[in-house]
Amino acid sequence: MTPEEELHPDDVQHHLREVQELLARQKLVEDLVHRQDMPRHELVESLVHKQHVAELRSKLDSLHPADIAYILEALPLEERLFVWDLVKAERDGEILLEVSDAVRESLIETMAPEELKAAAETLDADELADLAPDLPPEVIQDVFQSLDHEGREQLRAAMSYPEDSVGALMDFDLMTVREDVTLEVVLRYLRRFDELPDHTDKLFVVDREDRLKGILSLESLLLNDPESLVADVMRKEVMISFEPADDADDAAQAFERYDLVSAPVIGPDKRLIGRLTVADVVDYIREESEAEILSHAGLREEEDIFASVWDSVKNRWSWLAVNLVTAFVASRVIGAFEGSIEKLVALAALMPIVAGIGGNSGNQTVTMIVRAIAIGQVEQSAMQRLLKKEISVALINGLVWGGLLGILSWWLYHSAALGVVMTAAMTLNLLLAATAGVAIPMLRQRLGADPAIGGSVMITALTDSGGFFIFLGLATLFLL
Amino acid sequence: MTPEEELHPDDVQHHLREVQELLARQKLVEDLVHRQDMPRHELVESLVHKQHVAELRSKLDSLHPADIAYILEALPLEERLFVWDLVKAERDGEILLEVSDAVRESLIETMAPEELKAAAETLDADELADLAPDLPPEVIQDVFQSLDHEGREQLRAAMSYPEDSVGALMDFDLMTVREDVTLEVVLRYLRRFDELPDHTDKLFVVDREDRLKGILSLESLLLNDPESLVADVMRKEVMISFEPADDADDAAQAFERYDLVSAPVIGPDKRLIGRLTVADVVDYIREESEAEILSHAGLREEEDIFASVWDSVKNRWSWLAVNLVTAFVASRVIGAFEGSIEKLVALAALMPIVAGIGGNSGNQTVTMIVRAIAIGQVEQSAMQRLLKKEISVALINGLVWGGLLGILSWWLYHSAALGVVMTAAMTLNLLLAATAGVAIPMLRQRLGADPAIGGSVMITALTDSGGFFIFLGLATLFLL
Numbered sequence: 001m002t003p004e005e006e007l008h009p010d011d012v013q014h015h016l017r018e019v020q021e022l023l024a025r026q027k028l029v030e031d032l033v034h035r036q037d038m039p040r041h042e043l044v045e046s047l048v049h050k051q052h053v054a055e056l057r058s059k060l061d062s063l064h065p066a067d068i069a070y071i072l073e074a075l076p077l078e079e080r081l082f083v084w085d086l087v088k089a090e091r092d093g094e095i096l097l098e099v100s101d102a103v104r105e106s107l108i109e110t111m112a113p114e115e116l117k118a119a120a121e122t123l124d125a126d127e128l129a130d131l132a133p134d135l136p137p138e139v140i141q142d143v144f145q146s147l148d149h150e151g152r153e154q155l156r157a158a159m160s161y162p163e164d165s166v167g168a169l170m171d172f173d174l175m176t177v178r179e180d181v182t183l184e185v186v187l188r189y190l191r192r193f194d195e196l197p198d199h200t201d202k203l204f205v206v207d208r209e210d211r212l213k214g215i216l217s218l219e220s221l222l223l224n225d226p227e228s229l230v231a232d233v234m235r236k237e238v239m240i241s242f243e244p245a246d247d248a249d250d251a252a253q254a255f256e257r258y259d260l261v262s263a264p265v266i267g268p269d270k271r272l273i274g275r276l277t278v279a280d281v282v283d284y285i286r287e288e289s290e291a292e293i294l295s296h297a298g299l300r301e302e303e304d305i306f307a308s309v310w311d312s313v314k315n316r317w318s319w320l321a322v323n324l325v326t327a328f329v330a331s332r333v334i335g336a337f338e339g340s341i342e343k344l345v346a347l348a349a350l351m352p353i354v355a356g357i358g359g360n361s362g363n364q365t366v367t368m369i370v371r372a373i374a375i376g377q378v379e380q381s382a383m384q385r386l387l388k389k390e391i392s393v394a395l396i397n398g399l400v401w402g403g404l405l406g407i408l409s410w411w412l413y414h415s416a417a418l419g420v421v422m423t424a425a426m427t428l429n430l431l432l433a434a435t436a437g438v439a440i441p442m443l444r445q446r447l448g449a450d451p452a453i454g455g456s457v458m459i460t461a462l463t464d465s466g467g468f469f470i471f472l473g474l475a476t477l478f479l480l
Numbered sequence: 481m482t483p484e485e486e487l488h489p490d491d492v493q494h495h496l497r498e499v500q501e502l503l504a505r506q507k508l509v510e511d512l513v514h515r516q517d518m519p520r521h522e523l524v525e526s527l528v529h530k531q532h533v534a535e536l537r538s539k540l541d542s543l544h545p546a547d548i549a550y551i552l553e554a555l556p557l558e559e560r561l562f563v564w565d566l567v568k569a570e571r572d573g574e575i576l577l578e579v580s581d582a583v584r585e586s587l588i589e590t591m592a593p594e595e596l597k598a599a600a601e602t603l604d605a606d607e608l609a610d611l612a613p614d615l616p617p618e619v620i621q622d623v624f625q626s627l628d629h630e631g632r633e634q635l636r637a638a639m640s641y642p643e644d645s646v647g648a649l650m651d652f653d654l655m656t657v658r659e660d661v662t663l664e665v666v667l668r669y670l671r672r673f674d675e676l677p678d679h680t681d682k683l684f685v686v687d688r689e690d691r692l693k694g695i696l697s698l699e700s701l702l703l704n705d706p707e708s709l710v711a712d713v714m715r716k717e718v719m720i721s722f723e724p725a726d727d728a729d730d731a732a733q734a735f736e737r738y739d740l741v742s743a744p745v746i747g748p749d750k751r752l753i754g755r756l757t758v759a760d761v762v763d764y765i766r767e768e769s770e771a772e773i774l775s776h777a778g779l780r781e782e783e784d785i786f787a788s789v790w791d792s793v794k795n796r797w798s799w800l801a802v803n804l805v806t807a808f809v810a811s812r813v814i815g816a817f818e819g820s821i822e823k824l825v826a827l828a829a830l831m832p833i834v835a836g837i838g839g840n841s842g843n844q845t846v847t848m849i850v851r852a853i854a855i856g857q858v859e860q861s862a863m864q865r866l867l868k869k870e871i872s873v874a875l876i877n878g879l880v881w882g883g884l885l886g887i888l889s890w891w892l893y894h895s896a897a898l899g900v901v902m903t904a905a906m907t908l909n910l911l912l913a914a915t916a917g918v919a920i921p922m923l924r925q926r927l928g929a930d931p932a933i934g935g936s937v938m939i940t941a942l943t944d945s946g947g948f949f950i951f952l953g954l955a956t957l958f959l960l
Contacts, residue, residue: 012733012737012856013856016856064737064738066737066738067737070737070855073855074856076865187702190702190703191702191703191704191705193703194703195699195703196699196702196703198739199681199739199741200699201679201681201741218698218702219675219676219680221702222667222670222671222676222698222701222702223670223671223673223674223675223676224671225671255762256762256763256766257492257544257546257547257550258544258546259678259679259759261679261681261741261758278741278758278762279739281762282735282736282758282761282762282765283736285762285765285766285769286736286765286769289765289766289769289772289773290851292769292773293769293772293773293776293847293851294847294851296773296776296847297840297843297844297846297847297848298840298843298844299844299847299848302851303848305848305852305862305866306865309869309872309873309876312869312873313873313876313877316841316844316873316877317877319840319844320837320840320841320877320881321881323836323837323840324833324837324881324884324885327832327833327836327837328833328885328888330832330833330836331829331830331832331833332829334828334829334832335826335829335892338825338826338828338829341821341825341828342822342825345818345821345822345828346815346818347828348814348818348821348825348827348828348831349811349812349814349815349818350811351828352807352810352811352814352832352835352944352948353804353807353808353810353811355832356803356807356810356944357800357803357804357807360777360778360799360800360803361796361800363777363778364777364778364779364796364799366777367773367774367776367777367779368777368779368783368785371770371773371774371782372785375550375553376492376493376496376554382785385556385786386785389789389792392789393789393792393793393796396789396793397793397796397797397800401800401801401804404804405804405808408808412815464832464836468832
């Protein structure tokens with residue numbers, strides 16, 4: 001890189017385009033060679049080819065691992081693997097950490113066990129733990145053997161915590177100092193290192209048993225008189241610390257609320273065992289919100305956009321299957337009223353409106369309640385109050401929009417009675433949607449399930465079947 | 481606070497419960513007094529009341545502003561305002577910054593202009609800019625007058641950038657040094673301060689014209705020999721910097737990719753004008769993902785869960801109105817085939833399945849494409865490839881699930897022809913959903929609109945009307 005070069009936020013796009021261009025030029029040569037029936041090995045030997053490859057390799061060497069990961073994700077499989085082969089082996093580990101799960105799988109599949117082992121050995125214990133689920137068991141076994149005692153303990157610890165816990169996010173890059181030394185001693189101690197762990201904004205003050213006694217921020221280290229004792233300038237009170245079993249969501253909210261950069265993770269006896277950094281938290285927040293958005297559409301995981309058709313079908317089929325069942329149930333509800341529809345075919349045209357608006361309104365309620373539960377603002381005791389409010393909103397919407405549709409139906413089918421049934425059905429279905437929209441997430445929470453999952457499918461199933469039943473039922477009672 | 485007290489991630493829940501308890505006790509006394517017909521002013525004078533209020537006040541004084549904000553959001557309006565009155569006036573500003581928009585409005589409504597002005601004057605220019613849209617114009621005018629020249633310039637700058645730009649997120653807490661001094665001089669300079677700005681992980685090296693020459697991380701300041709010159713240890717190359725007009729999304733991705741804590745914002749001539757910190761980025765990421773999740777359900781903004789029924793109706797009505805229109809259109813499509821339904825009433829029961837599954841499948845495609853566009857991985861040129869893949873997925877799903885439903889229909893209605901029509905309609909509607917699911921977000925992007933917005937409504941509208949039309953049309957052609 002030239003000195004003074006600057007990175008701008010959208011530079012990764014330029015990098016991607018450059019790599020794509022190099023690949024395209026490479027492909028052009030290959031096509032040409034192909035048309036001339038030159039054997040493959042001659043191509044690989046050819047000067048032009050070598051030049052392109054060298055150019056590409058040096059481009060890749062100059063890039064940040066996260067940028068290489070980005071480029072790999074944006075390339076179709078064949079080109080992705082071509083580029084992956086050109087990446088220096090010692091960078092494989094850090095890049096594998098950065099790519100999405102789907103792309104990671106596609107890369108690991110092509111690597112020999114020795115390559116994987118070499119890549120894994122460049123990583124810290126906490127990073128290894130993240131990668132481990134995707135590695136073949138024999139590779140993990142080998143890597144585990146190659147670790148020292150402390151590394152093995154750390155890897156075992158990191159792998160033992162559930163996915164959404166602080167323990168799974170923490171790292172072990174701890175800078176610790178004793179409380180009975182002066183800041184000058186700490187400063188001299190630090191100068192012995194070539195670098196500090198990423199996101200070091202504070203040092204942890206521990207005693208001989210590694211128990212956390214306080215926190216020495218770099219700020220107080222820099223601003224105080226070097227002659228001061230660590231014990232006198234460290235922070236002993238209101239230390240924010242986590243335990244490995246703490247919920248990652250709560251930790252993320254604490255980072256957000258208190259604007260933290262790093263925080264200690266302590267075990268039994270206040271023993272310092274790890275550290276949580278804002279980088280881990282940012283990744284976690286992003287992944288969680290991606291997962292939530294994907295789950296709304298019934299996608300189980302982020303799809304590699306160049307995934308095979310078959311992988312995509314697998315990622316999506318379970319949701320479609322569930323919806324098929326609920327749609328089939330709704331269809332049978334209609335089936336039960338076929339006699340009524342035969343007599344008054346207008347019902348067939350009007351019934352999807354009742355069901356559809358109910359589903360939309362119910363989804364609004366569910367989304368609201370789920371978010372309020374997620375940020376911890378809804379106690380079960382507030383359920384009644386929320387229910388009352390949602391029912392009032394539904395009543396207003398039902399009378400306004402249902403009334404409007406009633407008038408439209410009256411005008412279309414010249415039947416005032418049909419209009420009244422339409423309005424009544426809309427209102428009742430919106431009330432059903434409001435009640436279920438509050439009750440479903442609240443009940444799921446009380447039962448210990450994640451209130452965010454499945455609420456949308458359940459409410460839509462209920463308002464579809466319920467809407468058809470209410471509308472066709474009322475019509476059968478009052479119109480026929 | 482007692483020394484050695486620690487904050488745990490879910491402490492804010494305990495705080496909330498404590499405050500609620502104090503409020504409940506307070507209410508008990510009030511009720512008692514009320515039943516004895518004691519006049520209100522005597523209550524306020526009463527010892528018990530004073531004691532409760534003092535307890536609550538001291539509890540609030542001990543809390544972090546973000547925690548007070550959290551508690552205010554979790555309390556119903558009356559209790560919220562009671563608590564708000566007890567908060568020390570000089571903390572009003574920072575708390576107003578922390579609460580959600582809806583709650584901020586409810587608090588500002590009750591404050592006198594002088595109170596608002598006093599609160600605003602405790603804030604920095606970038607914080608003021610965040611609050612300004614919610615303040616009455618005369619308050620902003622007054623605050624603006626009270627600022628010094630630099631403050632006015634900063635406020636003007638911060639307010640001039642669009643909401644989703646780096647300029648709107650940056651702050652002005654810059655620590656700058658010159659390149660021709662030694663680290664020892666920098667260290668002595670820093671010791672003159674009582675504190676560093678939050679999230680200071682680096683100092684900015686500038687020349688006399690405030691042009692950014694390099695970056696001196698606290699790490700290199702600490703690890704290098706104090707006799708070294710700043711110019712020799714500062715980082716000159718691969719500095720990541722932003723411009724105020726840069727897209728906040730790109731900046732957030734850069735922070736995530738390169739694990740940044742802070743980064744300089746530079747104007748024309750590389751002049752340093754501000755700073756972006758990971759705290760701002762985390763808040764931005766959270767807000768964006770909230771907005772995306774809310775918009776899926778057609779909620780315009782986060783609703784204060786204790787908002788009035790009327791506010792909720794306003795927040796939700798526009799989405800229901802749009803859906804009403806699309807549902808009405810779909811209903812008219814059915815209306816056009818009333819003759820066919822009258823002859824074969826089974827069509828009425830089966831048609832919602834075709835429409836519903838199409839909508840679900842289309843939403844999966846839209847979600848996938850929108851996410852791929854958001855992370856910048858889809859060039860317009862990839863459209864054809866993606867389309868091909870989505871169509872293949874749709875074809876498989878259509879034949880499998882459509883086939884299954886065809887068999888079910890055949891079995892239910894003893895008509896093989898009906899089963900074939902069902903399968904064909906499902907497949908065609910899924911193909912329509914796949915095509916539109918790729919095309920809608922891509923076209924919106926090409927037209928410069930946000931591909932994430934409205935895709936779900938459009939696809940559902942299309943697959944509903946389209947599904948009814950295809951199924952009833954095929955049935956009319958081949959069955960009647």
